[in-house]
Amino acid sequence: MTDQSKDRVYIFDTTLRDGEQSPGATMTHDEKLEIAELLEDMGVDIIEAGFPIASEGDFKAVKDIAERSKETVICGLARAQLPDIDRCWEAVKHAPRPRIHTFIGTSPLHRAIPNLTMDEMADRIHETVTHARNLCDNVQWSPMDATRTEWDYLCRVVEIAIKAGATTINIPDTVGYTAPRESASLIKRLIETVPGADEVIFATHCHNDLGMATANALAAVEGGARQIECTINGLGERAGNTALEEVVMALKTRGDIMPFYTEIDTRKIMHISRRVSTVSGFPVQFNKAIVGKNAFAHESGIHQDGMLKNAETFEIMRPEDVGIAGTSLPLGKHSGRAALRAKLKDLGVDVGDNQLKDIFVRFKDLADRKKEVFDDDILALVTAHMADEQENHLEIVSLKVICGTAGQAEAVLEMEVGGAEMSADEFGDGPVDATFKAVRKLYPNKARLQLYQVNAVTEGTDAQATVSVRLEEDGKIATGQSADTDTVVASARAYVNALNRLHVRRGKTGGDVKEISYKDVS
Ligand code: KIV
Numbered sequence: 001m002t003d004q005s006k007d008r009v010y011i012f013d014t015t016l017r018d019g020e021q022s023p024g025a026t027m028t029h030d031e032k033l034e035i036a037e038l039l040e041d042m043g044v045d046i047i048e049a050g051f052p053i054a055s056e057g058d059f060k061a062v063k064d065i066a067e068r069s070k071e072t073v074i075c076g077l078a079r080a081q082l083p084d085i086d087r088c089w090e091a092v093k094h095a096p097r098p099r100i101h102t103f104i105g106t107s108p109l110h111r112a113i114p115n116l117t118m119d120e121m122a123d124r125i126h127e128t129v130t131h132a133r134n135l136c137d138n139v140q141w142s143p144m145d146a147t148r149t150e151w152d153y154l155c156r157v158v159e160i161a162i163k164a165g166a167t168t169i170n171i172p173d174t175v176g177y178t179a180p181r182e183s184a185s186l187i188k189r190l191i192e193t194v195p196g197a198d199e200v201i202f203a204t205h206c207h208n209d210l211g212m213a214t215a216n217a218l219a220a221v222e223g224g225a226r227q228i229e230c231t232i233n234g235l236g237e238r239a240g241n242t243a244l245e246e247v248v249m250a251l252k253t254r255g256d257i258m259p260f261y262t263e264i265d266t267r268k269i270m271h272i273s274r275r276v277s278t279v280s281g282f283p284v285q286f287n288k289a290i291v292g293k294n295a296f297a298h299e300s301g302i303h304q305d306g307m308l309k310n311a312e313t314f315e316i317m318r319p320e321d322v323g324i325a326g327t328s329l330p331l332g333k334h335s336g337r338a339a340l341r342a343k344l345k346d347l348g349v350d351v352g353d354n355q356l357k358d359i360f361v362r363f364k365d366l367a368d369r370k371k372e373v374f375d376d377d378i379l380a381l382v383t384a385h386m387a388d389e390q391e392n393h394l395e396i397v398s399l400k401v402i403c404g405t406a407g408q409a410e411a412v413l414e415m416e417v418g419g420a421e422m423s424a425d426e427f428g429d430g431p432v433d434a435t436f437k438a439v440r441k442l443y444p445n446k447a448r449l450q451l452y453q454v455n456a457v458t459e460g461t462d463a464q465a466t467v468s469v470r471l472e473e474d475g476k477i478a479t480g481q482s483a484d485t486d487t488v489v490a491s492a493r494a495y496v497n498a499l500n501r502l503h504v505r506r507g508k509t510g511g512d513v514k515e516i517s518y519k520d521v522s
């Protein structure tokens with residue numbers, strides 16, 4: 001039961017727009033639809049689904065997400081240009097509850113780029129917000145870099161936007177420059193000063209350049225903001241954005257000093273965090289609040305002893321409240337399909353019968369190799385299943401690697417490339433190097449390896465390894481992830497996943513969101 005005596009705060013998730021904009025986080029169409037579905041299921045109020053003018057792919061993703069949505073408001077981003085706003089409307093209008101979000105950079109630095117005077121920019125804001133409002137009765141307006149905009153000018157443009165029909169005014173801290181006290185007072189003063197401010201919702205959109213995004217967002221709520229813009233895992237350009245899981249759990253855990261509530265089903269947090277990590281290729285840091293691998297781990301004797309006596313000694317929230325099945329037992333090779341289904345349900349993963357069949361085969365195979373299969377192993381299996389469900393240009397058929405002290409490592413690889421099966425036998429400086437060379441032999445490419453990272457999913461020498469790979473080719477970045485008890489197999493799959501993504505990106509027609517310029521407002 002939600003406490004109606006508290007003020008409601010709307011959660012606006014921009015993982016699919018601001019999050020997806022971070023270099024290398026590009027998601028496929030199907031992945032975007034899946035994440036949108038999980039966000040709606042979790043109870044997010046508004047989903048910013050993309051930037052429709054940016055590319056055909058972005059437009060289609062926003063349109064398809066809008067068509068599938070039920071209750072959630074579906075929002076698209078548009079610069080302060082009439083064609084952008086029209087394109088955005090064409091995509092979001094299919095939603096039962098559409099929203100247009102239009103923005104322009106209002107700080108001196110941002111005004112200088114399109115070379116608009118204050119008056120010219122004010123006219124542009126009036127024209128574009130009026131246009132958006134004539135199309136859609138739910139319009140959000142943002143003065144980008146608001147926290148570095150002159151106070152008088154900020155008040156002036158916010159008033160213009162409200163008069164032109166904006167229903168939500170978002171105050172972005174675009175470069176993560178503000179601090180909590182200033183964040184609260186900026187919103188409070190705007191609400192007190194700007195005529196008409198009490199008729200709209202104020203939103204906060206904080207970037208994390210100084211590590212204060214979540215604190216700044218919560219302070220803005222104390223100042224009167226009632227919409228928090230955030231992303232899963234804090235995904236976003238540079239140091240990222242306010243993390244959804246952090247603000248939601250902070251409000252839930254410290255309702256005594258922050259009497260505000262959201263409608264988020266927090267038990268879905270862990271699953272969506274893992275899915276976003278996988279599809280974006282951005283691993284979650286171990287000590288990340290709420291969703292990091294160590295967020296509920298206790299190593300020291302004193303802590304472990306305290307935990308055994310009373311979990312509240314060292315935990316301020318219960319793992320099960322964020323979707324970590326606290327005390328559940330690991331599965332083993334004798335566990336059946338019903339146990340696996342129940343475990344998936346516990347972990348917040350809904351799968352159809354066919355998907356369950358495939359995940360069960362993977363589970364049995366893993367259980368044969370590993371004594372106990374933990375929750376993290378199961379989630380890694382789901383991830384691998386989802387990745388393989390997609391149609392891929394490259395598919396590994398088999399891999400055999402010989403390595404050790406006797407000489408150079410050798411990899412014998414069979415792979416399908418565009419449907420044709422081929423094989424290669426390569427030597428290298430260690431098993432991973434030999435394997436990657438074999439992949440490159442069968443699929444020559446000039447992608448540069450920017451990151452290769454291995455993490456153990458659970459403890460023990462039989463643990464699965466999660467491998468993340470990031471590639472760069474002509475300024476385009478693609479990431480891949482995979483997990484297996486064999487680190488070399490996981491590495492090969494992660495590399496091939498990243499190459500498949502690059503292949504898709506090369507084939508993309510139209511502009512790309514990374515290449516469209518925010519500054520181009522004329
Ligand atoms: O950070 C920012 O200013 C943005 C705007 C487009 C709202 O993401």
Ligand code: ZN
Nearest residue numbers: 018174205207
């Ligand atoms: Zn942003």
